[in-house]
Amino acid sequence: MIDTTGGFGNALTDFGSVATLSVGGSATVIFDATPDDAFGLVSAPQRAAIGKTSDLSAVTVGSTLTIGGTAYTVAGLEPDGAGMTRVVLK
Numbered sequence: 001m002i003d004t005t006g007g008f009g010n011a012l013t014d015f016g017s018v019a020t021l022s023v024g025g026s027a028t029v030i031f032d033a034t035p036d037d038a039f040g041l042v043s044a045p046q047r048a049a050i051g052k053t054s055d056l057s058a059v060t061v062g063s064t065l066t067i068g069g070t071a072y073t074v075a076g077l078e079p080d081g082a083g084m085t086r087v088v089l090k
């Protein structure tokens with residue numbers, strides 16, 4: 001589990017990017033575009049944003065997050081049950 005009162009909450013402050021939400025408002029997220037390694041071959045990166053569940057509560061599959069001027073469609077939501085949500089992007 002992620003401790004939102006300390007470590008990861010601090011990471012959002014130190015390394016977070018502002019995501020504009022198509023459902024209104026914005027949220028601070030950690031944007032991850034890690035390459036997806038399939039059988040030793042690098043394919044398209046899997047993109048995700050991690051933020052506080054309370055900031056992302058209105059986001060649904062199919063809505064849009066704009067990060068750094070690029071719009072991404074929400075493909076999935078993965079709350080961790082401890083106050084953080086990973087938003088899978090495409």
